[in-house]
Amino acid sequence: MLEMPKQKGPPILVANWKMNGNLQSINRLLCDLKRDFLDKELGSGQVVILPPHVYLQIVAKDLSGTSILIGAQDADERETGPVTGGVSAKMLLDVGCEYVLLGHSERRNLFNEGDGVIFQKLKQAVKVGLKAIVCVGETLEQRNSGQVLEVISNQLKPIISQEILPQSEELLIAYEPIWAIGSNKSATIHQIGYALSEIRKILRDVDINLSDSTKILYGGSVTEKNIAEILALDEVDGALIGGASLDPKSFSKICRIAKTI
Ligand code: 13P
Numbered sequence: 001m002l003e004m005p006k007q008k009g010p011p012i013l014v015a016n017w018k019m020n021g022n023l024q025s026i027n028r029l030l031c032d033l034k035r036d037f038l039d040k041e042l043g044s045g046q047v048v049i050l051p052p053h054v055y056l057q058i059v060a061k062d063l064s065g066t067s068i069l070i071g072a073q074d075a076d077e078r079e080t081g082p083v084t085g086g087v088s089a090k091m092l093l094d095v096g097c098e099y100v101l102l103g104h105s106e107r108r109n110l111f112n113e114g115d116g117v118i119f120q121k122l123k124q125a126v127k128v129g130l131k132a133i134v135c136v137g138e139t140l141e142q143r144n145s146g147q148v149l150e151v152i153s154n155q156l157k158p159i160i161s162q163e164i165l166p167q168s169e170e171l172l173i174a175y176e177p178i179w180a181i182g183s184n185k186s187a188t189i190h191q192i193g194y195a196l197s198e199i200r201k202i203l204r205d206v207d208i209n210l211s212d213s214t215k216i217l218y219g220g221s222v223t224e225k226n227i228a229e230i231l232a233l234d235e236v237d238g239a240l241i242g243g244a245s246l247d248p249k250s251f252s253k254i255c256r257i258a259k260t261i
Helices: 023-039 055-063 089-094 106-108 115-126 140-144 149-158 165-170 189-206 208-213 227-232 248-260
Strands: 012-016 047-048 070-073 097-101 129-135 171-175 213-218 238-241
Touching: 012 097, 012 106, 012 189, 012 213, 023 055, 023 097, 023 248, 047 208, 055 097, 097 115, 115 149, 115 165, 129 149, 140 149, 149 189, 165 171, 165 208, 171 189, 189 208, 189 213, 189 227, 227 238, 227 248, 238 248
Parallel strands: 012 047, 012 238, 047 070, 070 097, 097 129, 129 171, 171 213, 213 238
Antiparallel strands: none
């Protein structure tokens, strides 16, 4: 049977602010973003901002009534209880989050998060109804030794288990090659297309509905210069943006370009 190409929806842009900013700079950034969004509004749900945890509520309040959605950069793998410093998925929902980023390479490396913990976090997130964006991607060493597919597949397989399938609408995957993060050296269009189509194949092998419902994003040195050709790729449903999302001019430009795709 001939396979119909998957229909692409409008692209989703996710701004990962990481551990940057303070009250003053965040207020300024929000002010600039809102001014640009009032007259150049993207569809609801097309832009998601992930501020540091402590600023979530302020940002959520400030952006309420706009089309911009809020998410968190991480969530704990436990539901509640004696976890000093922990923030649960339910708490994130409580303060207005709709999304949560999980398994970012910085979490994997700096906090030693393995696939098992990431899966527990994913379970908690989808249980409360948060949309989870799970990051996968290889180091430069792994790429140079031809291990891209193996790495992606090993990171993906543990998280797309039978337990998650019923909640597959809540899952997004972000391909972020570690060498492309903050390096000013995005993956090439060919590399992005290849990795994302392999991710789609892995999802399809597990479940056709999972493959159809999962949005796949690219992240790693996305700027206003490369966003158009990245989003134009059939395989790409959106972008995860770090550095450029902290500059209101760059981010607004990226949003404006995305609107034309
Ligand atoms: P940069 O866009 O700064 O490369 O960061 C990418 C990233 O890690 C987003 O999660």
